[in-house]
Amino acid sequence: MAEDTGAGAGTGDGTEGRRPGQRCCAEDVLPALSRGEVRRIASDLELLAHPVRLQLLAVLAGSAGRVCVCDLQAVVPVKQPTVSHHLGVLRRAGLVGVERVGLWAYYHVDRTALRLLRERIGRGLSSLEEVADVEPAAHVA
Numbered sequence: 001m002a003e004d005t006g007a008g009a010g011t012g013d014g015t016e017g018r019r020p021g022q023r024c025c026a027e028d029v030l031p032a033l034s035r036g037e038v039r040r041i042a043s044d045l046e047l048l049a050h051p052v053r054l055q056l057l058a059v060l061a062g063s064a065g066r067v068c069v070c071d072l073q074a075v076v077p078v079k080q081p082t083v084s085h086h087l088g089v090l091r092r093a094g095l096v097g098v099e100r101v102g103l104w105a106y107y108h109v110d111r112t113a114l115r116l117l118r119e120r121i122g123r124g125l126s127s128l129e130e131v132a133d134v135e136p137a138a139h140v141a
Helices: 035-048 051-061 069-074 080-092 111-132
Strands: 096-101 104-109
Touching (some): 035 051, 051 069, 051 096, 051 104, 051 111, 069 080, 069 104
């Protein structure tokens, strides 16, 4: 009985004898981003992926100063505990800061952190665009 050499064995598609994980075509295919860069950009995008967080961040970024948490609660369609959760996520990420005055909390955006976030995401997406502009390699059959 013939030995099974992996995916595509005997199918006539040019993969005969190739083992799983072995490349069939171009050996010079490299990722546009390192694993670390991919993880960082994915984390940044996850941070912005929730509509409530994005809306809160937009309000804070559009404000010249600090914004009372009561005003932030008024602009999103969720209850106070959810607003507090999302503000906490943004605070732990370093995008917003908080100042407590008595019973009230006043939030502000860290403009430097927001700029760095935009730059990281922009560089990551630009590297994907650069790859997309390259002509695809011909498939060797």
